[in-house]
Amino acid sequence: METPTCFGLFRKSGLLGKTGELRMIPLNDFVRQWAIVADDVLGVVQQVGQSGRYVLGDEVKQCETALAAYWSRAHAVGVGSGLDAISISLRCLGLEAGAKVLTTALSAFATTLAILHAGGVPVFVDVDARGQLDLGQCRDVLQRDRSIRTLLPVHLYGLPGDGSELQRLQEDFELAVVEDCAQSIGARFANGRPVGSVGQLAATSFYPTKNLGALGDGGAVLCDDPLLAGQARSIRHYGQSSLYVHSEYGLNSRLDELQAAILARAFLPRLAEWTAARQSIADRYLTEIDSAHLETIRPLAGTSAVWHLFPVLTAPAERDTFRNWMQDQGVMTGVHYPHLATDQKALTHRRFEIAGSLTIAQRMAASEVSLPIHPFLTPDEVTNIIEACNEWNPRTRS
Numbered sequence: 001m002e003t004p005t006c007f008g009l010f011r012k013s014g015l016l017g018k019t020g021e022l023r024m025i026p027l028n029d030f031v032r033q034w035a036i037v038a039d040d041v042l043g044v045v046q047q048v049g050q051s052g053r054y055v056l057g058d059e060v061k062q063c064e065t066a067l068a069a070y071w072s073r074a075h076a077v078g079v080g081s082g083l084d085a086i087s088i089s090l091r092c093l094g095l096e097a098g099a100k101v102l103t104t105a106l107s108a109f110a111t112t113l114a115i116l117h118a119g120g121v122p123v124f125v126d127v128d129a130r131g132q133l134d135l136g137q138c139r140d141v142l143q144r145d146r147s148i149r150t151l152l153p154v155h156l157y158g159l160p161g162d163g164s165e166l167q168r169l170q171e172d173f174e175l176a177v178v179e180d181c182a183q184s185i186g187a188r189f190a191n192g193r194p195v196g197s198v199g200q201l202a203a204t205s206f207y208p209t210k211n212l213g214a215l216g217d218g219g220a221v222l223c224d225d226p227l228l229a230g231q232a233r234s235i236r237h238y239g240q241s242s243l244y245v246h247s248e249y250g251l252n253s254r255l256d257e258l259q260a261a262i263l264a265r266a267f268l269p270r271l272a273e274w275t276a277a278r279q280s281i282a283d284r285y286l287t288e289i290d291s292a293h294l295e296t297i298r299p300l301a302g303t304s305a306v307w308h309l310f311p312v313l314t315a316p317a318e319r320d321t322f323r324n325w326m327q328d329q330g331v332m333t334g335v336h337y338p339h340l341a342t343d344q345k346a347l348t349h350r351r352f353e354i355a356g357s358l359t360i361a362q363r364m365a366a367s368e369v370s371l372p373i374h375p376f377l378t379p380d381e382v383t384n385i386i387e388a389c390n391e392w393n394p395r396t397r398s
């Protein structure tokens with residue numbers, strides 16, 4: 001399914017490229033994105049190159065200021081990746097070696113890795129019907145096991161979880177909360193507050209496919225407490241408190257000047273527009289996809305989702321035929337995620353726990369398909385994707 005050239009049945013003229021060649025609709029379209037940002041990015045490269053300052057200079061500071069403002073939080077700290085942003089956040093909250101962290105097994109594996117890197121023991125709880133960490137089950141687990149002090153929810157697909165219940169849990173059990181916002185930059189809870197604002201810290205990723213993606217790796221930690229921000233700054237930079245004085249056990253996980261400048265000057269100024277494009281495509285999918293064989297997921301009432309991914313659910317036995325059908329119609333699809341963290345071989349010799357069953361997470365892992373929802377889709381392409389979904393009939397072979 002990997003290559004973007006395929007000679008299936010392209011019935012729709014909208015699928016023909018400029019030179020008349022058949023064009024698959026990709027899951028992410030970096031070629032169209034580059035055409036839009038190229039001038040700005042090349043200008044930025046020129047400026048950073050000329051500045052002679054490539055690590056932890058003014059560009060990182062300005063990017064952090066702009067990002068904190070976008071996110072309505074007091075501080076942003078640029079780091080090397082989303083994975084590091086999560087593990088640094090956990091360490092800022094004083095996670096002790098062997099301490100349990102409640103989280104979801106239905107996420108990028110980086111969520112689990114971050115807990116392990118920070119010395120924690122993941123405790124996996126099932127998800128709800130939207131694929132979000134089931135906070136009701138978390139409450140039961142927290143009541144049973146008072147040793148659990150830390151919660152790491154993921155706003156998967158760019159859908160906000162229940163912010164009010166998250167806050168109640170945090171208060172009732174005096175929890176340290178880190179929100180994994182790698183897929184949800186700009187999303188809002190039902191009370192209008194941004195995701196990431198309940199946790200003491202939020203972590204995000206600038207991996208290229210993310211809603212705010214760099215031209216390489218990067219991530220950020222967001223918080224309101226200046227002490228936590230200072231600690232994150234120290235950990236990302238060898239644990240230095242001042243030059244050659246190492247008061248924390250640190251990492252090298254810095255966002256570099258080039259990526260920071262590209263993010264702040266070429267991508268962040270376009271993020272609101274790109275998010276609005278994702279939202280209007282999602283609106284079309286939610287109203288126009290009416291196949292009896294596909295289930296869509298609606299955001300929690302009152303929340304504002306940013307649709308990093310657009311998941312549809314098939315019967316598990318029909319997932320592959322649906323994906324093949326879509327490919328034959330010229331539409332690339334993805335799966336997020338086919339394997340739960342608990343099923344990964346990497347965990348074989350690591351401590352982890354499963355609290356209760358992971359029935360819904362397993363069902364979603366077996367039935368989810370991601371449709372293209374990048375902001376560079378044309379209205380005709382969106383129409384083609386919707387028609388391909390609606391014309392799919394699992395009983396008749398394509």
Ligand SMILES: *Cc1c(COP(=O)(O)O)cnc(C)c1O
Binds near residue numbers: 082183205207
């Ligand atoms: C992408 C992602 C990460 C990891 O981010 P990287 O920058 O790739 O390390 C963590 N959690 C979630 C939910 C993600 O989607």
